[in-house]
Amino acid sequence: MSIAFFPGCTxxxxxxxxxxxxxxxxxxxxxxxxxxxxxxxxxATFPLATxxxxxLIAPTRLLVQAQKAGGHVTTLCAICFHVLxxxxxxxxxxxxxxxxxxxxxxEPYQGGARVSHFLELLREEFxxxxxxxRVTQPLKGLxxxxxxxxxxxxxxxxxxxxxxxxxxxxxxxxxxxxxEVVDFPYQTECCGSYLxxxxxxxxxxxxxxxxxxARRNGANAVVTACPLCQFNLDYAQRKxxxxxLEDTLPVLYFTQVMAVALGLDQDVWGMDKHYVDPLxxxxxxx
Amino acid sequence: xxxxxxxxxxxxxxxxxxLDIANSGYEVVLVEKEPSIGGHxxxxxxxxxxxxxxxxxxxxxxxxxxHHENIRLYTYSELESVTRSESNGDxxxxxxxxxxxxxxxxxxxxxxxxEKCPFKVESSFERGIGPRKVVYxxxxxxxxxxxxxxxINCRYLQSKWDIETGRLPAVDKxxxxxxxxxxxxxxxxxxxAVNWNQKDEVFEESVGAIVVATGYDLFPQARLPEYGGGNIxxxxxxxxxxRLLAASGPTAGKVxxxxxxxTPKEVVxxxxxxxxxxxxxxxxxxxxxxxxIAKQAILYKxxxxxxxxxxxxxxxxxxxxxxxxxxxxxQEEDGVIYLRGKVSRLFRDGDKVMVKGADTLSNRTxxxxxxxxxxxxxxxxxxxxxxxxxxLGLATDENDFFTARNEELDPVVSRMPGxxxxxxxxxxxxxxxxxxxxxxxxxxxxxxFQREKLSAVSVQL
Amino acid sequence: xxTRISVDSVxxxxxxxxxxxxxxxxxxxxxxxxxSAGCPVAFSTDILPNQVxxxxxxxxxxxxxxxxxxxxxxCLTCVSRCPKGIDLPRVMEAMxxxxxxxxxxQIETTDLSPEMVAEVPQLALIGxxxxxxx
Numbered sequence: 001m002s003i004a005f006f007p008g009c010t011x012x013x014x015x016x017x018x019x020x021x022x023x024x025x026x027x028x029x030x031x032x033x034x035x036x037x038x039x040x041x042x043x044a045t046f047p048l049a050t051x052x053x054x055x056l057i058a059p060t061r062l063l064v065q066a067q068k069a070g071g072h073v074t075t076l077c078a079i080c081f082h083v084l085x086x087x088x089x090x091x092x093x094x095x096x097x098x099x100x101x102x103x104x105x106x107e108p109y110q111g112g113a114r115v116s117h118f119l120e121l122l123r124e125e126f127x128x129x130x131x132x133x134r135v136t137q138p139l140k141g142l143x144x145x146x147x148x149x150x151x152x153x154x155x156x157x158x159x160x161x162x163x164x165x166x167x168x169x170x171x172x173x174x175x176x177x178x179x180e181v182v183d184f185p186y187q188t189e190c191c192g193s194y195l196x197x198x199x200x201x202x203x204x205x206x207x208x209x210x211x212x213x214a215r216r217n218g219a220n221a222v223v224t225a226c227p228l229c230q231f232n233l234d235y236a237q238r239k240x241x242x243x244x245l246e247d248t249l250p251v252l253y254f255t256q257v258m259a260v261a262l263g264l265d266q267d268v269w270g271m272d273k274h275y276v277d278p279l280x281x282x283x284x285x286x
Numbered sequence: 287x288x289x290x291x292x293x294x295x296x297x298x299x300x301x302x303x304x305l306d307i308a309n310s311g312y313e314v315v316l317v318e319k320e321p322s323i324g325g326h327x328x329x330x331x332x333x334x335x336x337x338x339x340x341x342x343x344x345x346x347x348x349x350x351x352x353h354h355e356n357i358r359l360y361t362y363s364e365l366e367s368v369t370r371s372e373s374n375g376d377x378x379x380x381x382x383x384x385x386x387x388x389x390x391x392x393x394x395x396x397x398x399x400x401e402k403c404p405f406k407v408e409s410s411f412e413r414g415i416g417p418r419k420v421v422y423x424x425x426x427x428x429x430x431x432x433x434x435x436x437x438i439n440c441r442y443l444q445s446k447w448d449i450e451t452g453r454l455p456a457v458d459k460x461x462x463x464x465x466x467x468x469x470x471x472x473x474x475x476x477x478x479a480v481n482w483n484q485k486d487e488v489f490e491e492s493v494g495a496i497v498v499a500t501g502y503d504l505f506p507q508a509r510l511p512e513y514g515g516g517n518i519x520x521x522x523x524x525x526x527x528x529r530l531l532a533a534s535g536p537t538a539g540k541v542x543x544x545x546x547x548x549t550p551k552e553v554v555x556x557x558x559x560x561x562x563x564x565x566x567x568x569x570x571x572x573x574x575x576x577x578x579i580a581k582q583a584i585l586y587k588x589x590x591x592x593x594x595x596x597x598x599x600x601x602x603x604x605x606x607x608x609x610x611x612x613x614x615x616x617q618e619e620d621g622v623i624y625l626r627g628k629v630s631r632l633f634r635d636g637d638k639v640m641v642k643g644a645d646t647l648s649n650r651t652x653x654x655x656x657x658x659x660x661x662x663x664x665x666x667x668x669x670x671x672x673x674x675x676x677x678l679g680l681a682t683d684e685n686d687f688f689t690a691r692n693e694e695l696d697p698v699v700s701r702m703p704g705x706x707x708x709x710x711x712x713x714x715x716x717x718x719x720x721x722x723x724x725x726x727x728x729x730x731x732x733x734x735f736q737r738e739k740l741s742a743v744s745v746q747l
Numbered sequence: 748x749x750t751r752i753s754v755d756s757v758x759x760x761x762x763x764x765x766x767x768x769x770x771x772x773x774x775x776x777x778x779x780x781x782x783s784a785g786c787p788v789a790f791s792t793d794i795l796p797n798q799v800x801x802x803x804x805x806x807x808x809x810x811x812x813x814x815x816x817x818x819x820x821x822c823l824t825c826v827s828r829c830p831k832g833i834d835l836p837r838v839m840e841a842m843x844x845x846x847x848x849x850x851x852x853q854i855e856t857t858d859l860s861p862e863m864v865a866e867v868p869q870l871a872l873i874g875x876x877x878x879x880x881x
Contacts, residue, residue: 014868044873048821048840050770055877079870154823164827165511185633185640190787190822194874196867198854199818202788216636231868512828562779563830600779627797630785630828644784646797651789 004069005033015227017270024268078226136263145219146170207236250278297325299709300499306728308356322428331531335612386434392479395431399471413526416536502710505664550657560664575662665714756806768841782825
């Protein structure tokens with residue numbers, strides 16, 4: 001079985017590790033990703049000005065591609081997911097907006113495309129129980145803090161993936177993989193997002209608070225579903241590599257943990273470009 | 287018309303209404319769901335703004351109710367059905383008194399059963415601060431001071447019923463008839479008042495007028511996930527803090543953290559927890575919280591002089607007599623720090639509770655590592671009120687509070703002739719207003735009865 | 748200088764523009780401060796998020812000069828906890844758009860060092876450009 005997949009710009013470059021591990025894991029579970037034939041950047045932000053129709057054209061075009069690929073598209077990048085899900089929602093509720101956007105797209109969007117995040121497919125279609133059954137590599141000693149960030153969950157009314165106050169989807173995924181899951185209070189606090197470009201001190205400070213909280217609650221790794229969260233949390237520790245590894249917290253994508261747990265080969269773990277090298281976490285598995 | 291009144295609910299509103307009517311020479315049937323009377327006022331430590339001891343000011347009235355020759359008191363009872371005579375408008379009421387498994391005519395209120403009962407369960411009266419026994423009275427000053435047995439948690443009753451229904455074997459290993467477990471209370475009761483075979487009883491009463499005084503509940507913490515959702519032991523609601531303050535409470539009036547029993551040195555009070563929140567809570571203001579939080583902050587400082595209290599607020603509502611002065615006292619005399627801004631979230635951080643708030647007046651985001659957090663959760667309609675409304679054909683608003691015939695001019699008169707309303711059943715309110723409304727409702731009842739008498743006299747003439 | 752408040756300010760063009768672009772009714776905000784309390788970046792800004800709304804309510808358009816609107820990361824925590832359901836991120840966006848209409852881009856591609864462009868994920872660059880450039 002194959003599912004239409006939209007990687008997005010960052011997965012194709014800076015977040016290649018997410019892409020490699022994601023595709024490998026999906027393949028291993030029998031849900032091989034079939035990349036959309038034609039795609040472009042989703043825009044990376046959902047337009048918040050009510051009259052900004054321009055910024056909706058790119059994601060609508062992606063929904064058209066999804067339509068052509070059978071009507072259902074999956075994402076890994078939390079931001080792509082956020083943009084597409086909210087675009088689909090607004091077009092469904094504002095037909096005048098849809099009509100206007102269709103003037104600008106090469107092919108009109110008919111409506112009704114389904115946008116999911118890979119975590120949803122795992123939860124609803126594959127199921128956590130089945131995932132547990134596929135684990136061949138116990139992850140001894142891995143104490144993972146699931147970090148959700150913001151855009152995977154909010155706003156709840158339009159995204160509807162999980163409860164932003166008490167999310168469980170990453171917890172459940174990691175628990176199904178046999179990790180010890182560490183709850184910590186900063187799991188939905190913002191990493192600073194695109195301020196990495198304009199005000200880099202802010203993400204550095206926010207990342208520090210998030211990582212400190214995760215560490216204080218006993219985590220030895222942080223898991224995320226967003227390339228920007230991964231970057232902000234990882235990059236903030238770049239100077240700490242010179243100190244002992246006990247001070248650092250590797251920041252992994254959930255698909256990377258899945259790749260290890262499902263016993264896949266190390267070359268699909270995608271762990272070679274982190275600022276804090278996560279490989280030492282898995283060294284005793286060999 | 288039968289010149290007898292029914293009062294539903296024996297909190298301070300019901301008590302006052304019943305006494306006013308009974309002291310004017312008429313019979314009152316007073317029905318209360320809990321085993322004893324007093325409602326939430328019985329849970330309070332002191333009342334604002336006088337800081338009178340709540341039990342002390344209330345006990346003369348509860349005792350008067352308990353002994354009054356004109357008041358027929360049904361506690362541990364609920365209204366089962368109401369029918370109305372078409373000819374004279376009298377109400378025929380069926381009241382179900384739950385089986386207490388204690389014969390109150392034999393019980394002397396000695397309390398030995400409670401002492402000897404080996405099992406403790408969570409007490410809703412203590413709001414999670416302390417336990418009660420399975421056979422219990424709500425407090426040492428309960429009126430009536432007679433216990434009930436909580437059947438669901440009683441080992442004797444559960445095992446007795448299991449044996450009777452075959453879920454447990456009817457004979458033991460030696461072939462003798464199986465005995466239910468425990469039964470300590472019955473063994474020690476000096477008057478043999480424990481009656482394992484007691485059943486619910488249904489009583490019928492006829493009355494000419496009804497006063498509804500069903501009171502209020504508090505918004506559940508589970509609906510405040512950003513404040514811990516009720517899962518953080520050191521985050522409690524206002525009534526729970528009252529139980530900590532109360533001399534007759536589970537900690538004998540010492541302010542102690544539920545988690546480890548230590549004295550909290552920094553206590554944060556969060557106003558508007560659920561109130562004034564159309565999106566996620568209730569849209570209205572709960573009226574009493576600004577005042578009771580100030581009171582609780584003052585009392586905390588009296589008990590823990592080197593402690594610090596903080597109050598997060600949006601506005602402070604202090605409209606009653608002496609209320610503004612009371613607020614000033616909290617700040618000037620007891621050093622309570624008021625921070626203007628609604629708390630965004632709370633979470634556990636080690637053994638502290640981290641409070642993320644803001645002080646919009648000084649233009650700062652703030653955080654406090656609190657030892658204890660008290661949430662002023664919204665005042666909501668009592669869970670039983672909707673059923674009573676349906677039974678009596680009364681109107682309620684979208685928040686389940688009873689609506690009066692005219693909210694400005696007839697606040698204690700319902701839209702149903704002969705049925706009057708009083709107290710928090712109508713909406714959040716403080717004790718003075720509650721008692722005033724109760725007397726108002728009672729006056730309406732007495733007026734009804736008097737007009738009946740007058741018209742009967744004029745017919746005679 | 749005292750701020751003059753009049754019908755021209757509280758029902759003026761600035762308020763109208765903010766409300767139209769954001770689709771929000773500014774006077775629904777009762778300044779409870781919960782947004783500020785939960786904002787992850789408010790510790791670093793000149794004015795609090797609730798004060799941004801406050802100045803807008805009064806039609807005081809020098810709120811457009813605040814730093815707060817540029818520190819907003821659109822994390823959506825504020826709107827998810829606001830008791831009145833006011834969409835602050837949309838108001839912040841409206842502010843940014845109006846400011847850029849008046850004074851141009853807040854960031855230029857030439858401001859970014861090649862090292863940063865090499866390090867930072869594309870989506871941060873695109874997101875940043877979207878928010879900071881017209």
